[in-house]
Amino acid sequence: MQKATAEAPVKKSILPKSVPYIIGNEAAERFSFYGMRSILTLFLVKQFFNPTGDAALSQQADAHANKLNHLFVMVAYALPFVGGMIADWFTGKYKLILYISIVYCIGHLLLAMFDTSLGGFEFGMLVVAIGAGGIKSCVSANVGDQFDASNQHMLSKVYGWFYFSINAGSMLSTVAIPTIYKYYGAAWAFGVPGILMALATVIFFMGRNKYVKVPPQGVNRNNLVFITWYALTHLSKKKPGQSLLDIAKGEYDPERVEGVKAVYRVIAVFFFALAFWAVWDQCLSEWTLYAEKMDRNINLGFTSFVIEPGSMSTFNTIFLLIFIPFFNYVIYPNLDKIGLKTTPLRRLGAGLVLTALSFVVIGFTHESIEHGGTPSMWWQVLAFLILSAAEVLVSITGLEYAYTHSPKSMKSTMSGIWFLVVSFGNLVTALVNSFIEDGGWWAANLKGANYEWFFVAFISAFIILFFFVSPRLKERNYITDPHVDNQVAADTTNL
Template sequence: MSQQSLAADAATTEAKYPRSIPYIIGNEAAERFSFYGMRSIMVTFLVAQFYSKLYNPTVADAKGNEVVHLFVALAYALPFVGGLVADWFTGKYKIILWISIVYCFGHLCLALFDTNLNGFMVGLLLIAIGAGGIKSCVSANVGDQFDKTNQTLLSKVYGWFYFSINAGSVFSTLLIPPIYKNYGAQWAFGIPGLLMALATIIFFSGRKLYVRVPPGGINKNNFVFISVYALFNIGKKQKGQSLLDVSKGKFNPEKVEGVKAVYRVMAVFMFAPIFWAMWDQNLSEWVLQAEKLDRHINLGFTSFTILAGQVQTANPIFLLSFIPLFTYFIYPFFDKIGLKATPLRRIGAGLALTALSFVIIAFVQISVDAGGHPSVWWQIFAYVVLSAAEVLVSITGLEYAYTQAPKSMKSTMTAIWLLTVSIGNLFDAYVNNSISNHGFFAKYTGSNFYWVFVGICTVFLILYLFISPRLKERNYIDEPDAEFQGNEVIAQTNNL
């Protein structure tokens, strides 16, 4: 056997999954059960328990949607703060553990204050702090467990990490709506709280196995400090320099190049908010639409009627199927025929499918507006398309955030990716607030509401197709020991 073959066999033998991974994935599955379990009934609960008693149906729905999207916006804005705290002060392990306890108290408030809007809002605030505080650290913690010997497994582990998210989501969205209907809000919000407590215990149980990257402390060679300095010294920029180059006289040039890498990734991420503005509606606007559909399911050998909150289970179920399908068959197929499934191509295809899913939903709403009760199968079909879009955009973005960021900024980069979720939901909240207060978007109700998002997504897609071929990429996993070797080593890829 040749030396080359022996080296290949040795590399294959050494590529083993870290022992800490089951604890991280188990923790994520239980935490996502708690998060999606309470979200599965949040909008219907808010409308029925509080807003329908004060407003007409259109305004009540808009008020409920606004609260849901503001909650999600806060939950996904705070990962940026959690990432900075982890990178600077605590490390990922400590912040995940302690903020998880705050998370648990938030769930307790939801169960105790099911008839008190103010108390319920306090619970939502604590959950947003908990989910936000740990989110960027958990996903970045996955990547920290890998090194040169097993980095080839990283993409597959991120796939299984996302699989665990949706496994937790499947069970929660199947179980919590009927528990809410049959046993009331206290049980429906209390059970997700118990799962969050379990998630905390699972994470703590793996404490001796984690690879813990120590915090770097606050230093001047940081993303925030370099960016602020460049902004306030824009007048020093010389011809031919980038804006960040003015920081090289005061900061480590290697770190400045690292910050440039972050901004290159952010050029991709600026197209993600429209995806999340549309995706998150499947847990709010689509749920309210499902209440008006014919939800009777006839499978031939059996028939039953599902609750509006259970329809959203279609998303994680399809994801559980699509993740291995895309990872092991679709991507390799396109690679084999010469159309490489690069991250930027995946994201572009995902945006196109997102718009298509809303075209389907808009036609469903046209029927509802006319007084009809179309079959829930049409909404399920929209979930098929949206779930495929999620595999292409969300999983790719999660991996891209980690691999394209320098080592010292991985939690921060992941938090910036999650910040795109917040921005998308802030836009949703703004639209619903405008509707409830008879503002500009008040005329875009019914099917017109969804057509507006189809149009906006189409504009973003056209811009993406123009800009993405001009973007530069650099994988810091492939070059872990050299965060800076000059602009000449930054690979330009022909992505589209």
């Protein structure tokens, strides 16, 4: 015991000097990303696809704008997996964040320059998506790199500030950018996020001498891609009673092969989160179009004002900041006390139910609009409230599940795969809108509120499947059972 005490690191209460630069960079970057997204769909419709407001063109124009928005998000969330591998293998996190941030800034510049040219604007969207996605997986991991055994106890506090900076940046931008768009036009509305992204890059560069820079490790063959590819291309080596991935154990580290199996078990759970991500980003695209046709007047007696359509998503941030501590310190503990243990799978199931319910509210609201009504914005606020609760149950639980149910060697991989689920969800929505844009059966049957009822049915199908499959899903927590990281368990599913 004395020897252990002597070797124990002395705890420090001083934060790494690099932390303020990382927090400042994240706040400015999130301002730029959510700021441009808050007006993107509305701008595309008004500027390019239906500038005259022709009712006959409304459905196809809205679908075209929604498709582009969701394709943009799809690319932005597909690239963190690639960016993480490039940083780990070749460049290191610092160089990749710095260089891709410059690309990010160029993308914003293109949006501001080509606000009257669809081709140039679409190229700008692609460049912004590459910038946002390229750095995404590295920025949060860079926070952890700044800590060692002496100040590890302060990491959760810093991640709290990191998350606060994300929400602060997005909240400010969803209030400011729609207002700038209304009074100063699209060039400034897309230019200001570019200025903030340039500021984010400068802030990050200013901390260059203060970061702990973990060097790249070179190509690591013991990863999910190589192991899976080897197993699929050597099926002839499979022995009776052996799982598919066990084929790779002769060529790769057996512990890493077991880690890949854990990844696929988590992916089986992530599949159900796909339904959530297929609809969540619609609150920043389709819902914005509905908000424009709603009564958004706020009368406080001594003053009155109108909330801009793109600013409605600010309610999502507000509700999240309220719900995260409320669920963690009130809902979950009290449910656990009465015997309803809030396991990750139960949270996910409840989150899917709430997601469907939020779309029921939007569906009735959309029906009112279709019949010539001007429903109150508070109906959309109610939908945001329900969807935000679902986000806590699905999104935050998903990130926690990815961390706790994967071994140390696969935690970065799991974060990248979680972002891929977001990407695939947006691909689903982009495809649906693409079919509507092309006309035919989709356009005829998903007109008006039928669009929402389609997604309610889509989510409901996932919910029904989830209730059948979830009791059979194998769970293995690598945090509560520290020995499982190095053992081969008998109940591993045949992957």
